[in-house]
Amino acid sequence: MSTGADVVIGRLLAGGVDVCFANPGTSEMHFVAALDHTPAMRAVLCLFEGVATGAADGYARIAGTPAATLLHLGPGLANGLANLHNARRAHSPVVNVVGDHATYHAAFDAPLQSDIEALAGWPDGVVVRPATASALANAVDEAIAAAVGPPGRVATVILPADYSWSTAEDTAAAVPAPSATGAEAGADIAPVAELLRTHGADTVLLLGGAATDAAGLTAAARISAAVGARALVETFPARLSRGAGVPPIERLAYLGEQAEQQLAGISHLVLVGARSPVAFFAYPGKPSGLVPRGTQIHTVEPADLDRLVEALAAPALSPAPAAPPTLPTGPLTVANWVEVIGALLPERAVIVDEANTSGLLLPAATAASPRHEVLTLTGGAIGQGLPVAVGAAVAAPDRPIIALQADGSALYTISALWTMAREQLDITVVILNNHAYAILQLELARVGSAATGPQSRSLLDLGNPDIDFVAIATGFGVPASRATTAEDLAEQFRAALGQPGPHLIDAAIPAWG
Amino acid sequence: MSTGADVVIGRLLAGGVDVCFANPGTSEMHFVAALDHTPAMRAVLCLFEGVATGAADGYARIAGTPAATLLHLGPGLANGLANLHNARRAHSPVVNVVGDHATYHAAFDAPLQSDIEALAGWPDGVVVRPATASALANAVDEAIAAAVGPPGRVATVILPADYSWSTAEDTAAAVPAPSATGAEAGADIAPVAELLRTHGADTVLLLGGAATDAAGLTAAARISAAVGARALVETFPARLSRGAGVPPIERLAYLGEQAEQQLAGISHLVLVGARSPVAFFAYPGKPSGLVPRGTQIHTVEPADLDRLVEALAAPALSPAPAAPPTLPTGPLTVANWVEVIGALLPERAVIVDEANTSGLLLPAATAASPRHEVLTLTGGAIGQGLPVAVGAAVAAPDRPIIALQADGSALYTISALWTMAREQLDITVVILNNHAYAILQLELARVGSAATGPQSRSLLDLGNPDIDFVAIATGFGVPASRATTAEDLAEQFRAALGQPGPHLIDAAIPAWG
Secondary structure, eight states: OOOOHHHHHHHHHHTOOOOOEEOOGGGGGGHHHHHHHHHTEEEEEOSSHHHHHOOOOOOOHHHHSEEEEEHHHHHHHHHHHHHHHHHHHTTTOOOEEEEEEGGGGGGGTTTTOOOOHHHHHHTTEEEEOOSSSGHHHHHHHHHHHHHHHOOOEEEEEEEEEEHHHHOOOOOOHHHHHHHOOSSSSSOOOOOHHHHHHHHHHEEEEOOOGGGHHHHHHHHHHHHHHOOOOEEOSSSOOSSEETTSSSSOBOOOOSHHHHHHHHHHSSSSEEEESOOOOOOOOOOOTTTTTTSSSSSEEEEEEEGGHHHHHHHHTTTOOOOOOOOOOOOOOOOOOOHHHHHHHHHOOOEEEEHHHHHHGGGHHHHHTTSSSSSEEEEOOOOOSOHHHHHHHHHHHHHOTOEEEEEEHHHHHGGGGHHHHHHHHHHTTEEEEEEESSSSSSHHHHHHHHHHOOOHHHHHHHHHBOSSSSSHHHHHHHHOOOOOEEOOOOOHHHHHHHHHHHHHEEEEEEOOOOOOO | OOHHHHHHHHHHHTTTEEEEEEOOOOGHHHHHHTTTTTTSSSSEOOOHHHHHHHOOOOOOOHHHSSEEEEEEEHHHHHHHHHHHHHHHTTTTOEEEEEEOOOOOGGGGOOOOOOHHHHHHHHTOOEEOOSSSSGHHHHHHHHHHHHOOOOOOOOOEEEHHHHHHHBBBOOOOOOOOOOSSHHHOOOOOOOOHHHHHHHGGEEEEEEEOOGGGGGGHHHHHHHHHHHHHHHEEEEESOOOOOESSSSSSOOBOOSSSHHHHHHHHTTTTTEEEOOOOOSSSOOTTTTTTBBOTTOOOOEEEEEGGHOOOOOOOOOOOOOOOOOOOOOOOOOOOOOOTTHHHHHHHTTTEEEEEEOOOOGGGTTTHTTTTSSSSEEEESSSSSSHHHHHHHHHHHHOOTTTTTTEEEHHHHHHGTTHHHHHHHHHHHOEEEEEEEOOHHHHHHHHHHHTOOOOOOOOOHHHBBSSOOOOOOHHHHHHHEEEEOEBBBHHHHHHHHHHHHHHSEEEEEEOOOOOOO
């Protein structure tokens, strides 16, 4: 005899979802109990919901398939929303299972009662609330189908406790095969090919989504070389191939002023899996859209890039061999720490990049490193890096995961370190510790504010007291060390890569300027 | 010339809101800059939004007036929601200022764009989005008025960046005097008085809201003694007076089975500022409502309790003098750690109680301690304790704040420790470290699950690795120590109370059973 919780887990497994990042409470106890009958579902305990949802995002970016989360009623979902926002912007498929009070208990307005639908719909998500226990199986199937897309998205099944504990049967039909993860190839590419032949020199190809893998970047580079068009990658790609053998296509800059320069003078913009670029924030007297006035916008599906290469007869490239940087020496700076990473980056690494201002020079330093992938902060909701690293490591236990993490952003989801320790995930965390919200020091000037009084300075300063990430990591069970010179960082980074399990390096990086 | 941000801060100050718990981002930089012109507004930096909102709750519970929070767009508000849910259940007035993109930027769907209203309304909150910059002053006044109530509630002003940076004038009328924080006295109490005279023995007075201060508890105890009615305090009061001179009225139990026993056999229930009691969660085969069938329910405003005392001519009480517990010895247990607190509790302390299962014996141990107040987890969204302690300490810098904090719950908002250190708040944190979600171990059994397989056990276990709160606190700049015996705890607790600023004690308390 199976319960509703058994059915939910069974349908998740049938739909290819076999990892659940969990932070359960009382209303989820039957789901937890059911996990003991279904060892095929791997449950990973997270100590905060934002870790669970960020891990599901990271898992999906690497595995290409969704993980589940298990969250406790409205407040539990609320704590997970910021990283679901980032997952939405990454088009990551995520299936949340949010436990709810028993259906008949809702009318009593018990302390944890709230409007779960209002929250679950917020990240443009699909919400499925089964009407009866026997509707559970279809509800799970529906959520998985919605999550997988394409495009990938966040889907939430609300699981009332009484449905969880009811006797239930898996009455769903066979699981439909998951859809492909991108749009089909086959559109008419002749007009864009003609455009590129005739206006290549004043055209930019902006690459996003599925076009930022090695094949997409290579195709774009060939087209670029053949017709003189410039290629750029969207500012915050969900998953970007980099390193040896991959054309080091520049990313569109975060700072609108720089992005405007990158796009200056173009007449045509070809969007390949990317959205039309906009400024991250508005600033007094500066434009919100970044596309120059009069530019014509065209679109090409990433799946059609190879056909475009053929249509243009774009020759293969034989790039000049490049070498990673040599190891620098001396006190750590914003310029040399990235050279350490670039020099020592192992094969097949996954870089989770929430280095923010400290990482501005990272792309140049890693262009000639061994082939790797970079996962970025897609939605701007900080606190994404450590959880995404957890999920990436669960998805790819055989790959080294490198989390490059700004100090201020690390603290939103710092308990991710504990999950790394419990699961012995092969993650090397480098905290870029400049004791400041350095990006806000920059932004305070950019918004046109001349103020630098004591209250504003204090609100952007993470010193007084300085935060000791070695101590914090140790407290969560992650071995940690402190680096103040390039030599320290190189030695500690190499050592961390050479040992299994998580490690953290608290790297003292001065802020810019 | 003032900006919209200046106007917002000016109106907050005019409305009596002079503390802002802040976690700003780019869209809030003009607000941050404006703080330098308005030193009367105290800005307290929090490193996670749930710390800011929980601190605003704690501030309001002690000060009786709202604090502001400063949050960054939808994701920032999302991170603050769980503690706003608790604030809602505490009827705490809170005024959120949530920065938004410039109005004209919204259409560009920049990465951080989201539906802020959907989130701000979730905790049954009032949302004010000014239509123009010149509407800002009235918007702030409206939010303050809504927050103050009565009853106190969560109100949110959405502050678009372009309004913040626009030239603006304070065009609002004079600030209306804040309403009283409770309903007025003066209802017809004769029927309830008559009921109590004739049916006292089978009546329970359930006290909540404003009735849980010393005056309310004393009045209830007098009535109880005069007519034989039992008095109980709601399970999770927002602010409860306790200790010498205050009748130690029992709280309604968290466990429904116990609560049913407390209410068994009654015919009448008189709600004095409390809601009709319901089970926290639903359980198979157990009722959701806790009031026995056939019970008649009556209500009395807390402000009318004294008139009820008069109407019943209830004599003053002269309780037998009681003494706090003596200091225990030996390894720490769930029974003896509370005796250490009870024995050493200083005058006028504020206990922030998120001890959960470890704290079940706390009330008995502190009944005869010096007069103090207890702030509890009103909404069940864990991660409330450390932030509420921050807010209470800001509101009452002359009172010792004692945060009794379960280990698992501490980790949702652990960076509150840093704000304690920066602001040198006089808070003693005792972590009840049983290396488990012990309440869920209990709940797993209560929901009728017989499962105790490896996955379910693992999801309720916070060991592997054990969490070292001494190291974590040290990392955040809070001096910390570890206690394994009652003697350790007494020595460290006494030392912490004797020194200014925050301290943390990581107390090894075995779980029940």
